[in-house]
Amino acid sequence: LIATLVVFNTVLYGLSNHFSWYFYTDTKLEHTISGVTDEYLREVSGSEVTILFCDNQEDLESDSVYNLGWQTANQYAKRYDFVTVETVNIFVNPERVAPYKYEKDPETGAYVVDPETGKYVTLNPIDTSSVIFVGGETYAVLTMQSFFVLDSDDLITAYNGEEVVASMIHRVQNGNMPKAYFTANHGETYAMAFYNRLLCAGYVLEPVDLMTQDIEVGEGNLLIISNPQYDFVRGNQASGIVGELDKIDAF
Numbered sequence: 001l002i003a004t005l006v007v008f009n010t011v012l013y014g015l016s017n018h019f020s021w022y023f024y025t026d027t028k029l030e031h032t033i034s035g036v037t038d039e040y041l042r043e044v045s046g047s048e049v050t051i052l053f054c055d056n057q058e059d060l061e062s063d064s065v066y067n068l069g070w071q072t073a074n075q076y077a078k079r080y081d082f083v084t085v086e087t088v089n090i091f092v093n094p095e096r097v098a099p100y101k102y103e104k105d106p107e108t109g110a111y112v113v114d115p116e117t118g119k120y121v122t123l124n125p126i127d128t129s130s131v132i133f134v135g136g137e138t139y140a141v142l143t144m145q146s147f148f149v150l151d152s153d154d155l156i157t158a159y160n161g162e163e164v165v166a167s168m169i170h171r172v173q174n175g176n177m178p179k180a181y182f183t184a185n186h187g188e189t190y191a192m193a194f195y196n197r198l199l200c201a202g203y204v205l206e207p208v209d210l211m212t213q214d215i216e217v218g219e220g221n222l223l224i225i226s227n228p229q230y231d232f233v234r235g236n237q238a239s240g241i242v243g244e245l246d247k248i249d250a251f
Contacts, residue, residue: 031068031159033075037166041080049169051077052132053087054097059128060087065156069131069147072161076169083169090126100139101126135172142168146199150192160196167200178220181208187229198222210244215251223251 051073053060060070077083088096102120103112112121124141126132131147133140147161171177180203182190198205203222208215210232215223225248235243 029064029068029159031072031161033072033079033162037162040166041169047082047135047173049083049172050132050134051083051085051165051168052097052134053085054090054126054130054132055087055128056089057087065148066129066144068159069144069161069165072147072165073131076165080169090128090130097126097130097132100124100132100134100141133168133172135169136175138172138175138177140168140172140177140204142199145192146196149196152191154192160200163200164196167202171202177202177204178218178222179204179206179216180222180224181206181215183207183223183225183228183232184209185211186225186232187227188225189227190224194226210247215247217251223248 053070053073057070061067073083073085077085090097098111098120101122101124103123104110105112113119114121124130126141129144131142131144133142142164147159147164148156149158149160151157180198182188182205184207195205215221232244232248234245235241
């Protein structure tokens with residue numbers, strides 16, 4: 001029996017090396033935050049920050065991957081007394097996330113209603129993978145995927161949650177949030193690693209269809225066009241139609 005097991009393991013080892021086989025085990029992953037963010041967060045530690053997970057604690061803890069983000073957020077809350085972590089069941093208590101999900105009228109503060117559908121206009125899609133950072137009137141909506149570095153096939157290559165959480169805390173506290181506009185509907189491709197770099201740099205990421213939407217020229221704002229497959233169009237000055245290229249030129 002022992003000889004058979006030795007032969008079996010030898011053959012299996014040889015085959016797994018030759019064909020690059022990997023065996024998945026549902027092991028609970030762990031990450032402990034370092035102290036490198038102390039100086040980074042000390043300058044903005046005057047206001048309260050809430051990290052809101054849009055899922056039940058039991059589900060977060062039972063997920064071997066997403067549990068990393070949950071661990072990291074709670075470690076920040078334990079280290080910094082101005083950070084609080086909460087969870088919300090968005091199906092039972094949807095009004096808790098409504099201020100971060102729907103667009104508001106800047107004058108009245110009421111939610112904007114789409115006249116065609118009669119429903120509130122969605123500003124940030126929110127589901128059970130969403131994580132919301134709130135600091136006063138400023139907030140940021142991320143997905144759990146934002147805590148990880150993904151390759152071109154959207155496979156996880158590394159965990160970046162410590163840096164992302166620190167950057168989001170810093171961002172919602174200082175209130176300075178320039179926008180990074182990503183053009184859409186021209187076959188563009190964007191790397192998730194690039195998204196994460198911009199998130200950690202404090203940018204609000206916003207897709208934009210230049211045919212129907214305008215872009216705000218603000219301090220620090222970016223317009224990003226990555227590997228488009230189709231042409232952008234010019235408008236018609238005679239008829240007063242503003243085209244995509246006109247908006248790009250103006251920006």
